[in-house]
């Protein structure tokens with residue numbers, strides 16, 4: 081597997097403490113758009129210097145601007161394996177990817193056969209034609225809404241209110257199986273949060289792909305005949321990149337040492353330069369001045385964040401005289417909220433979940449688009465055949481990893497991944513790799529009676545249906561009637577014949593029916609796990625929302641447990 085492919089999600093760890101970067105340096109591709117906080121100040125300062133007063137003043141209004149600046153840098157240029165498709169396509173005996181793809185057949189677990197379901201393709205295309213573009217982006221995002229209409233006190237005191245109109249409880253989701261939106265999201269539409277490249281991952285023009293042979297690689301069409309040569313070229317390229325990365329790492333380490341020395345020269349041993357001793361928090365007057373100027377400058381915030389992290393790593397050594405830990409923590413949280421564009425409540429809530437350095441990694445990671453992944457629908461095809469078909473359409477992809485024999489990661493595509501003939505014919509589902517895991521853990525068996533309590537748009541329902549090889553029955557429920565449309569469309573498109581769609585509040589379900597061998601509950605959530613997909617979560621959640629959500633989630637899990645048959649004939653209760 082290519083080096084970039086191994087680092088699919090990029091390194092979101094930019095902050096350096098005491099002048100030493102936390103994260104591994106390297107990745108030539110990241111040079112131009114490196115999101116490292118340690119590099120940002122320099123670059124952003126320079127940007128500010130070269131600008132008109134108007135632009136400078138605008139950038140002073142930190143809240144919106146700093147996010148934009150971050151956004152400009154965040155689209156990861158690291159993930160694309162320059163010609164990974166070559167190996168995927170390979171049918172020679174060489175190439176790990178080829179072996180991984182072939183393991184679809186060997187393992188056979190997911191493979192429910194290829195012939196069954198094909199007869200449905202025509203009809204499913206019709207269904208999909210109507211439904212694919214029917215649900216708007218807004219519709220999908222709608223369930224990452226807020227709970228303003230609900231009265232928390234009332235609800236927590238009174239379960240009857242909780243059984244109220246389900247639309248009000250149509251909350252956020254960590255799931256990204258909103259397949260019908262894929263063509264728009266991946267290809268046509270710009271993210272609200274990030275300036276994403278028009279291609280899924282930018283290629284070609286950046287530094288590491290600039291040599292002539294690489295350009296040819298990009299242009300040359302992958303065929304069975306040239307596969308082996310391309311595969312070799314890819315390995316050589318990976319080796320060259322590894323050397324360059326090492327060189328870069330050494331250079332960066334040297335540069336870091338020099339910078340430290342510079343600071344010491346400038347500030348002296350007692351100075352307040354980064355890494356050079358105690359860091360003084362801004363005084364009340366300085367804060368007022370900052371406020372009056374429309375908020376702090378981006379580079380000031382960046383530097384202060386680095387300094388606060390450094391101080392918090394060793395309070396005794398680096399804190400200013402008489403300053404407490406909580407003062408540095410408060411300053412850091414406030415700067416994080418400003419810099420990344422969160423409301424103070426959420427910035428604090430998320431910050432406190434992690435150790436300091438990990439918290440910064442978390443906020444940085446939320447600025448990076450997540451990998452595009454698809455799940456092969458084994459009711460319709462095999463992963464190997466699907467990969468081949470998509471490669472032939474100019475899609476650059478790779479198996480996700482050894483742990484799954486149905487997942488593919490898409491690095492780049494000339495065609496909308498959510499509107500290929502294979503997509504329309506139900507050969508795959510656009511689905512986060514993490515969404516495979518609950519289904520794998522539940523492990524529904526052929527012939528069982530299974531409930532998916534909150535199932536729209538059906539990513540996990542259709543996965544379970546495939547694992548059960550279209551036998552037994554999956555009750556796919558979702559409280560939101562509107563969302564059951566996309567659920568039904570997906571069930572048809574993927575050729576799932578053992579699914580019954582219904583729409584009840586999950587909390588009512590035990591009264592409707594029970595006796596399930598297994599129950600999957602993918603409860604509605606806050607959306608804080610998918611901020612990179614929907615940045616509105618950064619500002620539209622309150623304490624009350626979280627209280628309501630966790631209460632609803634607890635009620636749902638109790639009902640899910642009640643729905644399991646105590647005397648299941650299979651070992652579903654295991």
Ligand SMILES: C[S@@+](CC[C@H](N)C(=O)[O-])C[C@H]1O[C@@H](n2cnc3c(N)ncnc32)[C@H](O)[C@@H]1O
Pocket residue numbers: 223246249250251252253254255257515533534535536537538539540541557558559560563584585586587602603604605
């Ligand atoms: C995380 S999403 C489900 C994603 C789905 N499992 C998949 O893999 O495609 C949560 C779903 O819960 C639904 N929901 C919200 N409140 C509910 C309730 N009280 N009962 C049942 N479903 C509910 C929402 O409409 C939403 O579709």
